[in-house]
Amino acid sequence: MLPPKDLKSIIYKAKLPEMVVAWMFWCVALSVALIALFTDGVVETSGISLIMFVFGLFFSYKSYKLATKNLDKNISYGRLESIVTNLEDAVIAYDNNFKILLFNSSAERIFKLTKPQVVGQIIGPERASEPTLRLLTQTLFPSLAPAVVTQSEPDQFPQIVDITFTNPQKEIRVSTDRIIDKDGVLLGFVKVVKDRTREIQLIKSKSDFxxxxxHQLRTPLTAINWTLEGLSRNEKLNEADRTLAQNGFTAATNLLKTVNDLLNTTEIEEGRFGYEHKTMDFIKFIEEILANAQVVAKKYGLKLYFDKGGYEKLEVNIDASKLGIALSNLLDNGMKYNSKEGSVTVALRPVKDKPYVQVSVKDTGVGISPSEIENIFGKFFRASNARKIKADGSGLGLYITKNIIEQHGGSIWVESTLGRGTTFYFTLPTDPNLIPKAEMRFI
Incomplete structure (x- = not known):
């Protein structure tokens, strides 16, 4: 005997609309059987009844399976609808004609619209002129929005953009993906919209602080720096006093660098670092950076080398000040964490079949642990062996370097062997059209 739970399930499914065909067959079969009892030709009628009985069983089985399948689908859809409805992020789905198919409760809250106002409506670009639909239309068509920052690669899904609205003040992140059926046919699109207004306000408050x-620290620190540098060179002081002044000067210099790193990081993340690209000879640019680094190299007893890779002259479009920070950071790391009588080599190589030049900065130092390499460009991250060698440091240098390289249209990566040395590689475009036109924001 079936358990009560299974029996209830069968009875429930037997009442579903998909079972109508099966019940119709059974009604017809029963009618034929009754006729056979009161008419001649019992054998023929019985044969027909048998055939209809078999078909009835077949259709009952198929109808029951279909009812079960559709019931499971409806349950799954109901669960999915419940999840989508209760998501904190807005979810908007629309077909190829921009007819709105789905508009959840979070979308109602963010866009100040109700589901009946939107679902079934075709929202084209021209509707941006309607005050109630302006925000929604600009979200569906980001090119109409006042300020947009693209966070994904072109023609790559999901497409991610950050949109800033001024009236009302609102910050959203929009992720757009395609709705495709099992045959690969495009049915429409779905947008997931995250309201980041409060989050951005908090981050901006922290950045402003x-x-x-x-800024308040930098001015007095600069004055202290100059004073201590002057004292460390004053021959009227005895050796002990000059050493004390030199130690103070070194500490003030390190603190000033940390302050500058914090300022640079804040400006980079807010997209206001202020790049000014100019075409210049990249060979001379690197030679000047290396000349400035020679003082530190001598202090550590290191050799600096420059492998031009066959280039006599190489014109690139760069912000010399910003890229100087990036290259100096790489050289600084290569010198600070090097071995005695080690070396740092800067090398240039063309990138095959692409309008880029590859720059490498190779040292003979302590290397980086494989488990830490993936975090090396993270904000405030310092490798464990680096902290043992040099306790102070902000952990912002490589984070800043990575963002500067990417803002020049290049990419950066690292290869390292623990105990044998590290090589940082980065690329720069030789075609100025490959340089981003606007600064990226990271908040």
Whole structure:
């Protein structure tokens, strides 16, 4: 005997609309059987009844399976609808004609619209002129929005953009993906919209605090730096006093670098680092950076080398000040964490079949642990062996370097062998059209 739970399930499914065909067959079969009892030709009628009985069983089985399948689909859809409805992020789905198919409760909250106002409506670009639909239309068509920052590669899905609205003040991140059936036919699109207004306000408040504090520190630190540098060179002081002044100068210099790193990081993340690209000879640019680094190299007893890779002259479009920070950071790391009588080599190589030049900065130092390499460009990250060698440091240098390289249209990566050395590679485009036109924001 079936358990009560299974029996209830069968009875419930037997009442579903998909079972109508099966019940119709059974009604017809029963009618034929009754006729056979009161008419001649019992044998023929019985044969027909048998055939209809077999078909009835077949259709009952098929109808029951279909009812079960559709019931499971409806349950799954109901669960999915419940999840989508209760998501904190807005979800908007529309077909190829921009007819809105789905508009969840979070979308109602963010766009100040109700589902009946939107679902079934075709929202084209021209509807941006309607005050109630302006925000929604600009979200569906980001090119109409006042300020947009693309966070994904072109023609790559999901497409991710950050949109800033001024009236009302709102910050959203929009992720757009395609709706494709099992045959690969495009049915429409779905957008997931995250309201980041409060999040951005909090991050901006923190950034403003860091920026103000760093600015307030930088002016007196610069004055202290100059004073201590002057004292460390004053021959009227005895050796002990000059050594004390030199130690103070070194500490003030390190602190000033940390302050500058904090300011640079804040400006980079807010997209206001202020790049000014100019075409210049990249060979001379690197030679000047290396000349400035010679003082530190001598202090550590290191050799600096420049492998031009066959280039006599190489014109690139760069912001010399910003890229100087990036290259100096790589050289600084290569010298600080090197071995005695080691070396740092800067090398240039063309990138095959692409309008890029590859720059490498190779040292003979302590290397980086394989488990830490993936975090090396993270904000405030310092490798464990680097912290043992040099306790102070902000952990911002490589984070800043990575963002500067990417803002020049290049990419950066690292290869390292623990105990044998590290090589940082980065690329720069030789075609100025490959340089991003606007600064990226990271908040």
């Amino acid at each position: 860091i920026s103000v504090a760093a």
